[in-house]
Amino acid sequence: MKKPFKGNKSFLPSKICEHCQREMSWRKSWAKNWDEVKYCSQACRAAGPGTPRRAA
Numbered sequence: 001m002k003k004p005f006k007g008n009k010s011f012l013p014s015k016i017c018e019h020c021q022r023e024m025s026w027r028k029s030w031a032k033n034w035d036e037v038k039y040c041s042q043a044c045r046a047a048g049p050g051t052p053r054r055a056a
């Protein structure tokens, strides 16, 4: 797991969607609840955690 590098003022946080494992870039609408954002879209949120392809 990479740790976010702090100190770059142009750095925008990003997260990995817990469902589709895609990186999602920071959105202004997420500023309020960034810590709670886990999914890139409502569809992924509804589907919940899990990968579309089996890891094992």
Ligand SMILES: [Zn+2]
Pocket: 017, 018, 019, 020, 021, 022, 039, 040, 041, 044
């Ligand atoms: Zn997703």
